[in-house]
Amino acid sequence: MSALASGLLGSLDPTSDRAVFRQIADQLREAIDKGRFAEGAKLPSESELVEHFSVSRMTVRNALSILQSEGLVSSEHGKGVFVRPRPPVRRLASDRFARRHREQGKSAFIVEADAAGSHPEVDNLEVKEERPTPDISARLGAPRKVLARRRRYLLDGRPVEFAVSYLPLDLARDTPIAQPNPGPGGIYARLEELGHTLDHFEEEIKARMPSPQEVRTLRLAAGVPVFHLIRTAFDTKGRAVEVCDTVMAADAYVLNYQLPAT
Amino acid sequence: MSALASGLLGSLDPTSDRAVFRQIADQLREAIDKGRFAEGAKLPSESELVEHFSVSRMTVRNALSILQSEGLVSSEHGKGVFVRPRPPVRRLASDRFARRHREQGKSAFIVEADAAGSHPEVDNLEVKEERPTPDISARLGAPRKVLARRRRYLLDGRPVEFAVSYLPLDLARDTPIAQPNPGPGGIYARLEELGHTLDHFEEEIKARMPSPQEVRTLRLAAGVPVFHLIRTAFDTKGRAVEVCDTVMAADAYVLNYQLPAT
DNA sequence: CTTGACCACTCGTCTATACGAGTTGGCGTT
DNA sequence: AACGCCAACTCGTATAGACGAGTGGTCAAG
Structure with missing residues (x-):
């Protein structure tokens, strides 16, 4: 040796x-x-x-x-x-929330992973009413309470992403959005059915080292940073109808965006 | 004590x-x-x-x-x-390459930093003809040689970003693009003057821990990851006319993108 | 053939010690 | 008052040793 x-x-x-x-x-x-x-x-x-x-x-x-x-x-x-072997990466296209992708029954995560030949799982589902943190509150236009939808995504048994969606409670209460499984097309499809036609999303991306809690939840190896992505969905009236706070294992993702030159 | x-x-x-x-x-x-x-x-x-x-x-x-x-x-x-104090962060808007931002004389980096009240510097300027790496070559449509423009950006004396632009040599040779200072509006303005009207950009983002070389160049503290961003510019004919390979200190940036919901 | 004990090898944790090198402030000399 | 030197503090590097705990193989007993 x-x-x-x-x-x-x-x-x-x-x-x-x-x-x-x-x-x-x-x-x-x-x-x-x-x-x-x-x-x-x-x-x-x-x-x-x-x-x-x-x-x-x-x-x-x-x-x-x-x-x-x-x-x-x-x-x-x-x-x-x-x-350390390089794990297969998932490419996140910037059109992944386009309306045409919401037609089919399965969630975007499942569809994409199946297409890539990986085995996807969703885990840890929790739907709860909460008081928003100051940051979330500001992004959503200061609602008194919000509906929080928590879930964890796994690829081939490996946790790769932890996400929490926040919606103003007055908008989500007693709708399919408050159900653990909101149905085909996910909560964005339900929002549009409720009259909140989506106009655009804003995504804010940071990268940093994970907290010990995140290391546990995502079973991260040493030396792996995380993406911290905060997406806000706006309807055609300009109202912020959802904020999604996501932490992703950075070694499992490549983010892709397409920008107009105009 | x-x-x-x-x-x-x-x-x-x-x-x-x-x-x-x-x-x-x-x-x-x-x-x-x-x-x-x-x-x-x-x-x-x-x-x-x-x-x-x-x-x-x-x-x-x-x-x-x-x-x-x-x-x-x-x-x-x-x-x-x-x-560790949190350094001031620079927010990179997804419309930072919009045509209207190219009108004025100064580069986007300088304008933004001035507006934010920071002191910007550009450093380490190098313009060279090179043979492309396989990855760059593939993105640019396999040119034999490329023009490489290297520079480092500093904010208030702190290096925050290191970028290399690659352009097919047949496109850039003997143009202002091959000059250290390409003039007002930067190389994108020059490309459009040369008839390569820009159509859109694609950005690909990874996050990882820096190499020792990157630690030196960006004077990174321990525990700070980097963004690795690769942007490809396409003209209206669908040709990739530039690839920009950028490494950024992740604690100095928040990336912002706007996505249509359609 | 299966089971279990053992052992050798791996990394994980912790102690005690030593010296080097950068920083700061005080103290004495000039 | 200004300067220079030194002492005391900081973290950086390196050694030597000890024991613990997880893994995987061998080998003997069942």
Whole structure:
């Protein structure tokens, strides 16, 4: 095994003023980038690296923790440290809320995932009346209470997205929107049936590191950021009729938008 | 000083099976979230935390490194560990490339930043002929060579964005586009003057942790992800006339898009 | 053949110690 | 008053050792 490390890794430069653990991280990173360790492959164990570089174990662990925080590798207790495989990504097209996509019975998430050959699931459904946070309240025109629809999306068993939709309660109470399953076309179809013809959506996107709670909910590996997307739906009267607050595992998504040049 | 820590932090639960360094991180995180440590405030020093929790210094450093990788704090050698202030963010509107914004003389970046009261700079200008990477080549319709325009954007002295525009060389050679300063309205105005009336843009957005190179170029703190945005400009004939590859410090941006509901 | 015990190997957590290097403020000299 | 030096504080790097806990294989007993 130690032969493996020797063949794929070089040695340290004692004259360099770059810290030893950084040099080790650099060498491993380069080896991964150049494909000398394939996706999913196991890196040399900590003790092999200790021997190869003649350093203490903490130094090796320090180096590995850099690569982990970069999202390059992940460690598995009792097994080893592995090059993180790139999960298949879901592309979110900017026309995914176009009216023509609302005709069929299944939700956009299910349809898209099926088309891509993945196994989709929706989870954790909760529909509740709540008092809105100041931010949500401002976006929805300060309703006293809102209907909150929470759900989690999974792809091939992996949670990839957690979303909460907020609607003014006066608009959603005692409608199919307040049901766990709002029916074909989702809540946007129901909103239009209720006379709130949709005009446009606004999406606001941030990226950041996840909170510990989000790490649990999305089972995120170290070094994976999240997209935080807030979408507001406006009807033709200019009223904000829904705000959807979504947190997505960033390594599972590519967002696509189409912008007019006019 | 140790009194400070005692007042704001609790004690450990030895019966918990949660690791000590995680418990310490939890306590500090909670204190920060609740505002007991304000933005920019200094946390208790490592040795103060060592004394307060009666653990070894490595355990404290381990806890702090968690908060660092979450982007909550950053350490400064010789000074201390500080709650990371939220930098002012730049909102990128989806209509920022609309034709009407191209009329005036200054670039979109300069105009927007001035309006927001920040001091904008552009940096690192380089214009070069290159052979395209396979990805860029595919997006531009496989030109043999491309013109690459590299630049870095700074806001109030802080680098926030690094961008490279690629244009098919046959389109850009011997035009103002190949000049370091392409003139009022930027290269999009020049493209339209050359008969390539712009029809629409496509943007593709990923978020990930930065490479060490990107950390240097954007002077990123630990725990800050980047947006990786690839924009393709299409003319009215359906030809891809430019690809812009941009890496942005995610803590400096909120992206905004407007989508039609039709 | 299956089961279970054991063992070797993996990473996870924690301690104790040492020295280096950047920052700050005070104190004495000039 | 201005300067320079030093001491005390900060975090950064590295070592050496210990024990715990998860995993997977071997091997012997059933």
